[in-house]
Amino acid sequence: MISLLAFARFEVGRLLRSWKFLVVTVGFPVVFYMLFLGDHSPGKVIDGAVPWRAYLLVSMCSFGALVASLTAGGARLSSERASGWARQLRVTPIPAWSYLVTKVTATMLVVLPVLVLVEAVGVGFGGVNLAPSMWFELAGLLWLGALPFAFLGVFIGFLVHAETAFPVVTALMFALGYFGGLFAPVASMPHALQVVAHTLPSFHNTALGIALLAGQSLSVVHWMVLLGYGVVLGLLLLMLHRREESRGLA
Amino acid sequence: MLAAAESDRQGHDKWQTGFGRDLAFSFQEVTLRYGQRVALDQLDIAVGQGETVALLGPNGAGKSTTISLLLGLLRPDTGKLRVLGTSPRRAVAQGRVGAMLQTGSGTGLPPGVRVETVLRLVHRLYRRPATFEATVDLAGISTLLDRQTHRLSGGQAQRVRFAIAIAGDPELVFLDEPTAAMDVSGRRAFWEMIRLYGEEGRTIVFATHHLEEADQNADRVIVINHGRVVADGPGATLKAAVVARRVRFVCDAPDRKLLDSLEGVTDVKVRGTGVVVDSLDADATVAALVHNRVPFKDLEVTGAGLEDAFIALTRPDSAQGPQGQ
Numbered sequence: 001m002i003s004l005l006a007f008a009r010f011e012v013g014r015l016l017r018s019w020k021f022l023v024v025t026v027g028f029p030v031v032f033y034m035l036f037l038g039d040h041s042p043g044k045v046i047d048g049a050v051p052w053r054a055y056l057l058v059s060m061c062s063f064g065a066l067v068a069s070l071t072a073g074g075a076r077l078s079s080e081r082a083s084g085w086a087r088q089l090r091v092t093p094i095p096a097w098s099y100l101v102t103k104v105t106a107t108m109l110v111v112l113p114v115l116v117l118v119e120a121v122g123v124g125f126g127g128v129n130l131a132p133s134m135w136f137e138l139a140g141l142l143w144l145g146a147l148p149f150a151f152l153g154v155f156i157g158f159l160v161h162a163e164t165a166f167p168v169v170t171a172l173m174f175a176l177g178y179f180g181g182l183f184a185p186v187a188s189m190p191h192a193l194q195v196v197a198h199t200l201p202s203f204h205n206t207a208l209g210i211a212l213l214a215g216q217s218l219s220v221v222h223w224m225v226l227l228g229y230g231v232v233l234g235l236l237l238l239m240l241h242r243r244e245e246s247r248g249l250a
Numbered sequence: 251m252l253a254a255a256e257s258d259r260q261g262h263d264k265w266q267t268g269f270g271r272d273l274a275f276s277f278q279e280v281t282l283r284y285g286q287r288v289a290l291d292q293l294d295i296a297v298g299q300g301e302t303v304a305l306l307g308p309n310g311a312g313k314s315t316t317i318s319l320l321l322g323l324l325r326p327d328t329g330k331l332r333v334l335g336t337s338p339r340r341a342v343a344q345g346r347v348g349a350m351l352q353t354g355s356g357t358g359l360p361p362g363v364r365v366e367t368v369l370r371l372v373h374r375l376y377r378r379p380a381t382f383e384a385t386v387d388l389a390g391i392s393t394l395l396d397r398q399t400h401r402l403s404g405g406q407a408q409r410v411r412f413a414i415a416i417a418g419d420p421e422l423v424f425l426d427e428p429t430a431a432m433d434v435s436g437r438r439a440f441w442e443m444i445r446l447y448g449e450e451g452r453t454i455v456f457a458t459h460h461l462e463e464a465d466q467n468a469d470r471v472i473v474i475n476h477g478r479v480v481a482d483g484p485g486a487t488l489k490a491a492v493v494a495r496r497v498r499f500v501c502d503a504p505d506r507k508l509l510d511s512l513e514g515v516t517d518v519k520v521r522g523t524g525v526v527v528d529s530l531d532a533d534a535t536v537a538a539l540v541h542n543r544v545p546f547k548d549l550e551v552t553g554a555g556l557e558d559a560f561i562a563l564t565r566p567d568s569a570q571g572p573q574g575q
Binding site: 002003006007010013014017018079080082083084085087088089090091092093094095246247 | 321323324325342343344345347348349351352353354356357358359360361362363367371372374375376377411414418
């Protein structure tokens with residue numbers, strides 16, 4: 001147990017000490033926040049629920065969580081596996097599953113500070129005013145809803161080769177961002193795209209945050225979809241890990 | 251034949267009579283296939299604790315596969331495999347085994363951290379590790395601790411990976427082509443380090459395709475080719491077992507058939523008037539040359555090097571090997 005904690009701490013420390021990682025994961029949502037803020041009047045109310053500046057804050061938090069998950073899990077994991085380090089760990093006493101669990105845990109742990117940093121920018125640049133308790137609730141809610149992202153990131157890291165990981169991660173990041181309505185309100189999209197949006201975890205993650213800010217009840221549908229993605233990706237990840245292990249690769 | 255087969259048989263007896271405690275590991279008729287290709291074919295090996303053993307063979311012979319099986323990274327299709335009296339996975343989980351694996355183009359280290367951070371982590375993964383200082387001293391990496399892992403040279407990275415392999419104070423250490431990225435002086439220093447480490451009663455198994463490396467640094471050389479053990483014994487025995495002597499001479503009209511039939515001869519090469527004969531018994535061969543009135547000049551008898559032994563053993567048409575299977 002002590003060894004697993006040491007391993008998790010090592011992983012988180014490594015991520016947070018990486019400038020590249022922080023610049024990408026915090027930089028993207030922050031720059032986009034400032035860019036997209038001008039797309040609508042900041043005070044314009046979206047979907048009759050929250051002002052644009054608050055809507056965008058929530059969606060950029062989701063986007064930050066997505067970018068952090070895909071970068072920490074996907075691209076970095078893929079190149080780390082190519083380096084032979086993952087294999088080296090397999091010949092230490094820690095069990096095979098601990099690599100997987102630690103990767104997901106570490107990814108989740110770095111999503112949290114990213115959420116807080118993007119929130120801080122929302123206060124500073126967007127002038128979003130929320131009760132202090134609301135900031136905590138929002139971060140906590142989006143964090144829980146980011147678990148499917150973390151699974152997705154680690155899954156990509158296991159599935160994709162180091163050379164192709166970067167374009168795959170980038171494409172996924174923007175596809176999930178754009179079609180999930182993170183860059184523009186879903187209500188302003190054509191109908192077909194709205195249907196697509198409702199199938200994506202990025203949409204449902206953001207929707208939870210919006211509902212919280214609007215004081216609406218958190219729809220079970222959002223939770224169910226996120227849970228569904230979590231379960232399916234988790235199972236796929238286990239299958240992939242088991243297959244690699246039987247080939248002596250994991 | 252000879253000592254090679256002898257030691258193999260002893261290993262077997264130990265295995266079968268249950269003195270398994272003395273064995274670092276044993277293979278009994280282990281077969282492993284990658285799809286259609288047979289990587290290991292009914293492999294039998296027994297290695298006692300405290301031995302330093304070289305697995306020698308060309309690329310693709312099955313050396314890395316053998317090590318992967320011993321580490322529990324792969325499972326055999328058929329056959330039995332014991333490591334330190336238990337299964338490979340248990341031995342690894344108990345922290346009694348250390349390994350330096352082949353990493354291809356990668357460093358084998360996580361990028362973006364200091365060497366010290368990685369090494370301290372690895373120590374924490376073991377229940378009874380060596381002390382951090384002892385590991386650093388032994389691997390000679392005290393000057394590398396502050397370096398970022400991705401800024402190490404190939405040779406430096408290999409030293410760090412050796413430190414990782416011994417961090418858990420293992421009884422049994424596997425080194426898969428450990429000196430691949432090292433220069434000559436680096437190699438010498440590395441093997442000196444291994445020799446000291448082996449003197450502490452540990453079992454060391456290394457894979458290599460450098461003949462000299464195997465000969466100079468192992469108590470015992472196991473030659474593997476096409477997934478089979480083709481020879482097993484001390485380096486000197488292997489040399490003796492394969493091509494004991496090479497007889498060269500000049501002869502105006504060499505009669506190949508006659509030469510081939512002489513006592514002890516295993517191979518005849520004729521180039522113009524130059525003749526090279528490999529013989530298992532040079533004395534008898536030379537006597538036979540005289541007896542048959544072969545008009546030879548400039549006769550010379552030399553010992554064949556391990557290199558020749560190796561080539562003879564791993565040649566496709568010599569699948570028999572010195573064990574006479």
